[in-house]
Amino acid sequence: MPVDVDLRKLRYFVEVAERLHFGRAAQALHIAQPVLSRQIRALESELGAQLFVRDRRASELTPAGRQLLEDARPLLASAEALRRRVGRAARGPRVFAVGFMPGLIVTPAVRALSARHPGLTVEVLRMSWDDQAELIRDGHVDVGYVRLPIDRRGLRTRHLLSEPRVVSLPADHRLAGKDVINAADLADEHLLQDPDAVPEWRDVATEMATGSRGAGPQIRTVEEKLEHVAAGRGIVILPLSTATFYTRPDVVHVSVCDLPPNQVHLAWDATRRSPLIQEFVGVAVASQG
Template identity: 55%
Template sequence: MSDLDLRKLRYFLAIVDGGTFSRAAETLHIAQPVLSRQLRSLEKELGAILFERSSRGTELTAAGTALVDDARGLLASSVAFQRRARVHGRGEARFTIAFMPGVIVTGMARELSARFSGTRVEVLRSSWEDQVEVVRDGRADVSIVRLPVPRRGLRVVPMASEPRLVALPVGHPLARRPALRVADLVDLELLQDVDAVPEWRDAAERLRVNGLADRPIDLPMPTTVEEKLEYVAAGVGIAILPESAANFYTRPDVAYCRVTDLAPSDIALVCEVGRKSEIIDAAIELALDTAGVVVGDAG
């Protein structure tokens, strides 16, 4: 028997979770033909057909259904193995703080370095896709995240809140206003998951139910801030960013405006529930010292 390729198992589960090959390919950031080839290769290696395609869509076969839980277990075990290896590889003399773009962790890193002089404090830039995974897989000891995040197995320590701004093309008429409301934006295309901006989603759905707004245009969903801002600058749509991220991603063809009825973006520290150490306790203490702080002023 050949060695099992865990990457192909990931692809298999992406199709299960996404429901279609196209959604899975978009989530994995690969072309759909590549995904199809990898799935066929996995089926050949396993000697079993995992999916049936029909006019009703993509459906798991009996064999595929039977293997879903086993696949999840294998991937979870591989992640746990990597995490233990990375934690032991770093040793007690290194401590890593992950952070999202726009979030500044210099103060925490400096304070921990001063308190634990024998430990080298390092930082790691994370993203929306892996801001929690860097803790789960052992790349970081703590992570400064933007909520919401999946909380299973994690301790979440609220730290701060900050305003959220809308990114518009510099020449857009709305960009000249001192402040906006969500209702001003619902006719524009939102270039991110609508569930991440429930205020926009709810307002847009009300208009569309009443026939007062068109349905969204069909385009690949941007996965990074850089991609979103390229579309914004081209006049395709808008993006909502926390103020610190907007300050981080400044560019001459994009303007940021205050939106008065958007809920703030919350920042928190996360770490594994079961991991205990003096330096993790100290990081939590520093996070608690900032709890309730309002970052920046969008006015």
């Protein structure tokens, strides 16, 4: 028998599943804890599965709960993207949103699309490593200039350009005077970013081999990362355009000869058939010359 899943209950479930605490989840949702508990019990009843193992101190996900969490996130993102697109169409005039990663210049393509469609409002939104794919999936942007690697599930992509990568070091670092170095020269350094963004560094990093890499503070923006670099707390690997854009006197950028170039792609929701998206992709590729 088909089950109609209530998106509100799904949102409640995800909040509890991510926090594994009904009290804190209720506070974040601005509802009473007994109300939240009733909603979760109702969802379990509708699905015919227990989602949490509860005791007085904490909650844990059951296998069914873990599966629902995996499936609920993209479902909620799709629902939010649908809401945004319908709302955008209803408001008018038409709006087209372009996302971009730091260091990338989108002005030529934005101006070209605006010139072709005088009634179109073209907005731009700065993205980050952590949210570049999600901002496309949830409908915040129509097309994004993304830096690989990303999770491509639900996305279509087209290669746009490649650019060298450099390591950012404090100005007084032992390698700061070098013109070019190897990735192995950075083996003993602490990386101030997600290692998944620099898989080549994983192969040589001492802190990965010894398991000494701590969680550390969550550093999201390029500006924050460079503040930590300048303070001598570690290094970051950046595409050359990003490093050039964020030039500062207490940080130097050195070429790393055996790091492959960063790949920049255009990405958009694979389910969408908007002619504007295809037109912008063509314009963006042409603007690269």
